[in-house]
Amino acid sequence: MSDTEPTPPSVSRGLPPGLIERAVNIILRPLPTWETIAGESASVKSIYMGYAAILAAIGPVCHAVGGMIFGRGVPGLMVLHTPPLAAVAEAVVGYVLNLVMVYVLALIIDALAPSFGGRKDRLAAFKVAAYSSTAAWVAGVFGLIPALAILGLLGFYSFYLLYLGLPRLMQAPADKGLGYTVVVIIVSILLWIIVAAVGGAIGGAAMMGLGGAALTQPEAQGRLTTPVGGVDLGKLQKAADQMSKQAEAMKNGTAAPVKVADPVALAALLPASYMGVSAIGPSTSSGGAGGVKVAAAETSYPVNGGTIRLKISDNGGLGGLGGVMAAADMNVSNSSAGGYDKLTTQNGEMVSEKYDANARHGEYAVIADGRYSITAEGDNVDMSALKSLVAGIDMNRLKALGG
Numbered sequence: 001m002s003d004t005e006p007t008p009p010s011v012s013r014g015l016p017p018g019l020i021e022r023a024v025n026i027i028l029r030p031l032p033t034w035e036t037i038a039g040e041s042a043s044v045k046s047i048y049m050g051y052a053a054i055l056a057a058i059g060p061v062c063h064a065v066g067g068m069i070f071g072r073g074v075p076g077l078m079v080l081h082t083p084p085l086a087a088v089a090e091a092v093v094g095y096v097l098n099l100v101m102v103y104v105l106a107l108i109i110d111a112l113a114p115s116f117g118g119r120k121d122r123l124a125a126f127k128v129a130a131y132s133s134t135a136a137w138v139a140g141v142f143g144l145i146p147a148l149a150i151l152g153l154l155g156f157y158s159f160y161l162l163y164l165g166l167p168r169l170m171q172a173p174a175d176k177g178l179g180y181t182v183v184v185i186i187v188s189i190l191l192w193i194i195v196a197a198v199g200g201a202i203g204g205a206a207m208m209g210l211g212g213a214a215l216t217q218p219e220a221q222g223r224l225t226t227p228v229g230g231v232d233l234g235k236l237q238k239a240a241d242q243m244s245k246q247a248e249a250m251k252n253g254t255a256a257p258v259k260v261a262d263p264v265a266l267a268a269l270l271p272a273s274y275m276g277v278s279a280i281g282p283s284t285s286s287g288g289a290g291g292v293k294v295a296a297a298e299t300s301y302p303v304n305g306g307t308i309r310l311k312i313s314d315n316g317g318l319g320g321l322g323g324v325m326a327a328a329d330m331n332v333s334n335s336s337a338g339g340y341d342k343l344t345t346q347n348g349e350m351v352s353e354k355y356d357a358n359a360r361h362g363e364y365a366v367i368a369d370g371r372y373s374i375t376a377e378g379d380n381v382d383m384s385a386l387k388s389l390v391a392g393i394d395m396n397r398l399k400a401l402g403g
Contacts, residue, residue, distance in 0.1 A: 311373075
């Protein structure tokens with residue numbers, strides 16, 4: 001029976017008619033299913049209520065139930081069972097964010113369409129965002145049993161579904177479809193990272209923050225604002241254009257060589273000593289594959305009974321990917337009695353900060369232009385020591401070394 005034909009609700013299964021059939025078909029028979037979806041009359045509301053709102057609940061619910069029954073941790077060493085109230089709160093936050101992500105991704109797909117020769121169509125963009133997410137949502141069932149959680153990686157099949165459906169529904173020409181898909185996949189990964197980070201920030205404050213958040217339409221301000229940050233659509237479109245050109249050049253074999261900093265020059269930026277002790281090293285590396293080139297230098301410092309590892313990188317070969325990262329303005333945090341992690345944007349730079357107070361293990365990284373990164377990771381150290389070390393590296397000198 002066609003999904004577009006009105007049918008009585010299925011009382012026995014309690015699911016909208018056609019939902020299981022659609023989910024199975026988009027996974028097993030994606031090409032003909034995308035053709036069917038393209039010609040269907042639907043609305044954002046009908047797709048939300050009859051499809052997304054149900055499948056998006058699988059992962060959060062299974063993860064919460066698995067945490068309560070089986071616990072999380074390393075069997076035989078330490079297993080912690082999630083308290084019922086915390087599990088429910090985490091499931092609710094994760095579920096809401098899954099639904100928010102679909103809408104945000106649809107807005108971005110629609111906004112980028114003209115950059116790749118496609119046409120703006122909000123409904124078509126929402127179809128792509130919702131139905132391509134099917135594999136990721138269904139794979140969430142493996143969260144029920146922690147030992148099988150690794151099988152959740154099967155959700156990456158959603159990227160293949162996106163690759164097949166995006167150009168078709170947004171009517172992007174074949175020569176630009178690859179670049180369009182690559183940019184949207186990168187944005188999807190960023191959004192999933194945000195969902196994972198915010199989903200862990202359970203509690204009343206997190207839920208209150210979501211309840212008062214709003215989405216700003218991109219046409220109004222050239223910027224998309226979400227409960228956990230924003231995306232500068234102008235910068236994103238520039239990055240999209242760059243990645244499209246890069247993809248085309250790689251396809252035609254005309255891609256210009258990418259210049260990255262000399263790793264020896266990067267090593268010269270590493271302090272010879274820190275907190276009164278000499279550095280061990282440094283070591284350097286460079287290389288690349290598939291058009292991606294990276295140069296790096298790193299060293300370590302044995303300080304106060306602990307160790308700090310410092311790494312400076314020029315990820316120049318990422319090209320347009322760096323532009324996509326630079327377009328994001330993130331503000332995500334998650335804290336507990338045992339530590340915290342944050343992902344923020346400060347003065348145009350992405351800052352990642354993680355600390356485990358019990359193990360006294362921390363990581364602090366600053367990424368500029370989506371390309372240059374300074375990362376300090378330490379054991380048996382305080383976060384202040386990591387921050388101070390990174391702050392002592394001149395980011396402007398690092399940028400000057402790149403091509």
